[in-house]
Amino acid sequence: MIPGIVLLALLAQAGAGVPNLAREAHEDFGNGRFVAAREKLKGALAISPENPALWSLLGLTDSKLNDLDEAIASFRRAVKLAPDDAQSWFNLGALYGRKNEQAAAVEVYRTGLQFDSNNASANRNYAFLLMSLNRLPEAIPPLEKLKGQNAGDLSARLALIGCFAKLGNQGELDKEVQGALELPDFTLDQHLKIARMLVREKQPGAARSILEHALTISDHSAEAHFGLGLLEMEADRFEEAVRHFGRAAQIDPASAPYSMRLAEALILWEHYGTAIEFLRAVQPRFGSLPDYQYKLGLAYYGAHRFPQAIEQLEGVARENPKLDRVQFFLGNSYSSTGDLPRAEQYLRQAIALEPRNGSYYAALAQVLRKSNDDRNAEAIANLEKALAIDPADVESKHALALCYERARDYNAALALFQQVVAGQPNLTSAHVALARIYYKLRKKTEGDRESRIVAELQAKEQAKQSAIRNSARK
């Protein structure tokens, strides 16, 4: 706020009778009597209409009265009369900002900065306005200026990190992150704030650096562990995710997100038994949460304990009948227990809820394949839908080829199996099927070739099993 300066200007430029009005207006303004101040300023301006200081004070008063258009008009008169008055330009920029007229605000800030280029507040507002307009390269110089003026200006550093992150300027981003990490008073909260921003900006590497640094400040930051866990999950490093989520949940055992994420990471890591044990342990705390039941259901599903999975997932489905994933897993669970009619029912429900998910059609097709040979045509139709959604889905191609084989359309099956083994040359089951098709087509040479591949793959698998056996030897 600049009333003192305005007052001096008022007095210096005042005409006859104006000083008193100006002084009273200033007092009214200072005491929050903005209506009275405005009346007095208008009176003064009637006497001295070319006084830019009076226009500036009127602009401020109008601003206080939320009369933004009037305030802008007042400041416009002020800068017309005193074009080098940087502060009036800045005030005008702030008013445009309040009106969400960022482009106009940017222009007036830029003009004002020509007269006061080191104004920190103006530089900051100017930079942020540019950032809001996604004019990131233009925002960087004022931010650099701010950083130069105050190396500890975390707001500027954060903004710079955001700009570089959004621009994908990895080198500058890393430099800024490193600079921020070297700040002596870089607090844990600030770490977390920047990390959150970096996560939003999809800069996991930088976010990881920040969070790992945060843990050097305090290993007891559940949020830092949680953030790292999320980053590890994103990178499919589930074992590390489990470590961090586990620590977060240990530090804050009452946090449902921490525990649920830990369970999720265990499931994705395929440690289903541990996931089940953990979820059972936290059941008193979180057992009523739908997310808990869903995850316990998934853990049982992963552990092939389908009856238990069904029990959990049906509870979730009752409460949330629109969750297509739940219907999907229920369908698959019923399929695995041999209850194919119910599997079909749930999978059809999943498709009804989300008809754009190819895996749902593929799962339904598998159930139809298992149900009876006379449903082969239906299975084919569903697999074709799955492939229409995801033409690269190798599993659906494989299943469709098996359906074609069952329908004795060996040439169609052959073409698909060839695609499958081309995409997954180590998939033994596909080579088995391909060999079988060749033999059915009386192409013994090709069949024998595939058989040899099968034998080689099996030998490798047996060697792998032997290695596991040896490692487990008692």
Next chain:
Amino acid sequence: MSVGNGLKIVSLGGLLCLFVSVAPSPRGGTAGDGSLFRQAPPAETGIRWEHSNGKSAQRYLPETIGPGVAILDYDGDGWPDLFFVNSGESVFFHPKTPLRPALYRNNHDGTFTDVTVKAGLDANLFGMGAAAADYDGDGYPDLLVTGYGKCILYHNNGNGTFSDATTPSGITAPGWFTNAVWFDYNNDGKPDLFLAQFVDYSSLKSCGGANAYGGKAEGMPEAQTFYCIPRVFEPMPSYLYRNDGGGRFTDVSKESGIAAVRGKGFGVVATDINNDGDLDLFQANDTVPNFLFLNHGGKFEEMGLAAGVGYSEDGLARSGMGVDAADFDQDGKQDLFVANIDQETFSLYHNQGDESFVDLSRSRGIAGPTRLLSGWGLKFFDYDNDGLPDLILANGHPDDLVDSRMKGVTYKESLLLFHNDGRGGMTNVTKSAGRAFEEKYAARGLAAGDLNNDGYLDIVVGINGGAPLVLYNTAAAGNHWVGLSLRGTRSNPAAIGAILRWSANGAVHSRLKTAGGSFLSSHDPREVLGLGAAARPDWVEIHWPKPSTRVDRLTHLAPDRYTNLVEGKDPQ
């Protein structure tokens, strides 16, 4: 020509001899509740023997496999006797008191007498299965006992006793042997021996959760041991021994092609899948693809993959255990059956006639009921004597801890019975099969035979760690039958590979006399031909196996009794 009691014989290829056999025992009885089988408890049969599985804290895998059962007429009195395999001394099991198998003589009245010691069957091995056959053609069935580490060949002395003929026979290969099959692979008229070998169990003996069926179970302590899933063991080749005569055998595994592939062999059946007169072999393998050994004049070619029986339809190797072969849809071609572990479903492979098969388990009602079961002993047999092969399945999960891990899967499981509807479908009739089918067992070996000579095939099931199950057939009452005891002279003594064709009220049926099958077990070698409501057969044909080319066509064969048919001999 006609002989004796009005029996009319038409011999197409030579001479024939008939002997009319004994009247049935009164002790089969009916269940009285309309069920199909009646369980005969130990108090009734006198069979007090129980299998000891040697279960240990270490959970050694061989503990889970046995026992097998053999039905054989060891004393030649025309009444089937029973042999039960037991565990015994091995590198991992040292019983405090010696264990022994059991031979029970049929007393002809529904009871049995333990004659093991008298017979000299004091096998001291960790036994798996048994296969009976007259390998030396002296008219008495000999006995091969498979086990962990070795096999024992018992020669039947013909006086109620057996002698250990293992060493002189040359059947001395070490290994973990499961199913044994006596069949004439080279058509020289002498039964040869196929021995399925399981896995290399020489190093690892016990597993933690990582190598258990289904992985570590919830709540189990870290130190908990599990039965190893066989996937972790190296596969092994099976053996083929050629019968050289004089009680001597030669290992021909390599030159015959049998040893060219390594599997994890369990059930094996000898049958002729391409009707060329050479007996082929179908071997179920656990966790690796099944083998179909096609016999080309004594040389075997493994073609399980090409034939479509090596893997599941999805191209996955399964846990094959019990097997059998029969022409279930009566189209003149041998179909195959294999039982797998839970989640895999069992397979009914239909023979397409071009040395390939298609799994019809879904469309014929097999897949659904077997989805959560693990099958071992099984048999195509005509339980109601309507002329069509029905099917019985004995089940039980190998992992004694499975109940704690999977709610839908149990260690003990129910038997299943399917009735052949004559239109290619198999109807699950388990619910009406009787009380024994409501119970659950750790069932393993299964053998079919007519224990009371009433013409209705009964069932004996070996129970892992328990008393055997004896089930009398009460289903077939009212239907007529013809019982045949075939004895080859030029062809092999048991006439394995013979094709039996018969007509009853104009309906023609056929059956190939297979060898082996089921799991670790040996069936009554006699054949019962179901006639349905027909009072007598229109005719019966016996197509004797190679090297014979003889076909005997019999008319006016006496119904509802057993007849001994000796190849090429004058009727007496």
